[in-house]
Amino acid sequence: MSNGQPQEIINQFCILYERTSRHGYPGFKPSLQPRLKRRMEKLVQLHPEWHSSDYVDYFWSLINQESLPESEQQFAHLHLVAYLDASRCHFIRQFARKFPFPLATCLHFFDLTTDVLYNRDQLKKIIHGHNANTSNAANLKTYCEGALKNIILEQINWESDWHLLCNVDLTSRRKFNNAAQKLREALFRQGITEPLVSHYCFAWHYFVPIYKNNRLYHPSQRKSRTWVQPEQTDFEETAREYNINRFLADAPLQVSSGSNVTAQMIQQWMNTCIQALRNSQKLVELSRDADSYEKHYDQSVNPWQTLESAQYSAEFINQITPSLQAQLQRIEQNLDKIRSKIPLQFRKAVMPLCYPHELSLLVQAQFAKKVGVNQGTVARYIANTYKSPLLTQMDSLIRTQLDNDLDVWSQNYVTEFLSKRFANPNQSQEVDKALMVAIESLAPHLQLLLKLRYGQKYSIDTIVDYLENESSDTIEKKLNLIRHNLEIAAIETLNQLKISYIEQLIKNHYKQVISDQLVTAFSEIKSRKIMKMRYAHRMPEEKIARLLPKENVSQAINQAKQQLQQALLQWSYGTYGISLDPEKDQISQAVETWLNQLYCLDLNELHSGEQYNV
Known part of the structure; x- marks a missing residue:
């Protein structure tokens, strides 16, 4: 065959490089590409003597035959798109380099030209224009590039600010x-x-x-x-x-x-x-x-700024965290004095093993089954023994910080919100966001009252004149009712913040318990250098193998993971008398999760000792 090998011909008419557009004419499903290849293989077997131009003419004749089934015209269309696609991709990349910001320009040009090629009527116009020229005209691919270039330039000239x-x-x-x-x-x-x-x-x-x-x-x-x-x-x-x-x-x-x-x-x-x-x-x-x-360009504010003002310390969180952690330690030391169906010898194991966080080794149902109680007993134990005392402690700390009760705080907060931030709520403060949601849920006429009173700063008398059908007493009552509802929303949000903070504090504490065991076990692994390269520095195994050609990298990584898993199994059984052998898959997942966090752990051990070139 004078125009290339059969496989080259097949590839010319069945490989699609750009199958879809982000807007405009829809692309075809990628699953059609193998069908294109099979059809081309059969066609090449039937006509081994054909050149590329012969196949172009054949498919061109098919898409112009209205009597053919739609599916046949579609496949013929796709074969022609595949024939032009590689050349189109190369042309677009080269052409985009002439413009500022070539990557973004290239993507834009791909969109424009994809919309043209995958529109059968548009493609037929291009090919018809090529066929209408003399025999000395450029080949179809070159002609198509010129046509697409004109379409791009026309679009650029058409666009404006x-x-x-x-x-x-x-x-x-x-x-x-x-x-x-x-x-x-x-x-x-x-x-x-x-x-x-x-x-x-x-x-x-x-x-x-x-x-x-x-x-x-x-x-x-x-x-x-x-x-x-x-x-x-x-x-x-x-x-x-x-x-x-x-x-x-x-x-x-x-x-x-x-x-x-x-x-x-x-x-x-x-x-x-x-x-x-x-x-x-x-x-x-x-x-x-x-x-x-918006998240990146707004200044990030601690949600607990809700409790802070000029006279209160900005170090509120730094003050309450140690106090809550001390309370957590007191709870741990007095577990034998509480009432629970969980046996004494297993009570200290509940939180380290099954409180939900990224490194949890068990779920509550699994733990309950191991110690001979039901899941509800474990859930109540966690809520009554840990969460309730911590929430009580936090309530006390917040009341001390606020120097008054929550009702007075909510009244002051809503007053400040309406008078100073109504027209521009702080999107970073949870209470502000809750108040916005509460306002959006009000009836339209109540929202209008708020916008007139606090957005336009209208007096009650001015609002009466503006609305005409409302008395001053009615407006006052409605505004007071709205304020009361906003105060309730503020208190509910603050209570939810307290619960969320307590849950996060407990998660962090017991996640650290598991992490500490893994850090200790990691320090005893012989292949620490390979593990740090793989997980702390995110190197693929192939690159590590090139840097350390004498090491069996894959085997070393697998052995290290097994050592870490075994360390957790031994710790659980040795400390709490609970075997985790049936849950080895979960242990493996916890180890993998911890390893994937190595790059952000501030551990001196991880960055000491071995040196290597990257």
């Missing part, structure tokens, strides 16, 4: 919300914080449909191929919608404060949003992780 801001599908709530989240993330990356982010996003919510209706869908604009500059009327309409709707129940609390916005403010905000989106695109090559930038 307002395309970047307003190219949103208004018919899909999910897509619109995703675009809103993308804008929020971009604004946080730009260094903009609340309440401005909520102001900008709320304005954008109304600007996009107004702009698209006036500039894209309007009869006078339909023939325009570009995203034109907005006009003053667009900003004026957006400002009007913003001011009318900012007191609605679904509007963010941040937009209910301050005076009315103007068209000039909306224009400035939208330009700021465009700049944030452009800068966000430039960062794509550094990180494609789009997880909640």
Whole structure:
């Protein structure tokens, strides 16, 4: 065969490099690729004398035969896509290098061209254009590259700043919300914080449909191929919608404060949003992780800042933790004095062996079966013996810190929230977030009262004039009822914080008990160097084998794991008289979990002794 070996021909028409697009025309299932290969193998057997161009002509004829079944046309289409795909991928990578931020540009170009190739009608237009030229024209792959290049350049010329801001599908709530989240993330990356982010996003919510209706869908604009500059009327309409709707129940609390916005403010905000989106695109090559930038760009605040103010110490947590740990030790020393069906000799084993955390060796049901009680007995033992005294101790510490009871604290907290943070709640404080949820659950007319009273700082008399159908006494009663509900939400959240903190403290304490046993056992392993390379430094076994060619790396790692597992088995039986042999798989999983945390453990032993080159 003069045009390559049979296998090369088969590969040309069955390997798809880019099968899907993140938007636009959907790709085909990867499971179709083996079927493409089988079909090509049969075709090559039938026509061994054919060249690549012959197969192109054959598939081209198939997709133009309307009488054929849809499945046959689909497969012919995919064979042609496969023929063009490798060349397309190479062309896109080379072409993207001519633009700033080539990685992000390359991904964008892949999307554009994938949407074209996987659209059968679009591909037919390209091939038809190639066939309509003279015999001296370039081959199909080169012609296709030129056609795709023109499509890319046309799209670049078509896009504008307002395309970047307003190219949103208004018919899909999910897509619109995703675009809103993308804008929020971009604004946080730009260094903009609340309440401005909520102001900008709320304005954008109304600007996009107004702009698209006036500039894209309007009869006078339909023939325009570009995203034109907005006009003053667009900003004026957006400002009007913003001011009318900012007191609605679904509007963010941040937009209910301050005076009315103007068209000039909306224009400035939208330009700021465009700049944030452009800068966000430039960062794509550094990180494609789009997880909640709000978390990264808000200052992290300890949840227990809830209890702190100017007159209280910021070291509250540092003070209460030692006190709770001392209480935990007192509990451990007096286990024989409590009432429980758990035998005395097994009581000290409950928390180290089966309190749930990452390194737990048993679950409660397994422990209960081993010591001859039911699971409920173990659960009550943990709750009554450990959690209840620790919560009592913490209640006492909190009351001392607050210097008053929780009712007074909740009243003061809600008062401060409404007067100082209503329009910009602290997203890092759990109580603030709980109050926001409580406000969002109120009836719309009650939310409006709050927004007028604390967002606009209206007096009761002004609210009466604004609403017209409410008396001052009625408004006062409703506001007092709302405050009472918010105070209850604050107390409930604080109580939940206490429970969560106690649970985390117990988890950390008994997780450390298991970790200490493994640290001791690890120090006695001969292959510590290999284990540190594998787990502390995250080296693959192949690389370790190259660095230490005389060592059997895989065998050394397996033996070390077995030693760590055996150490836990011996510790459990020797300390508590409980055999964990039937649960070896769970012990193995706990060891693996601990090893995978070696890189973040602050252990001098892990970084002493052996030296090696990396």
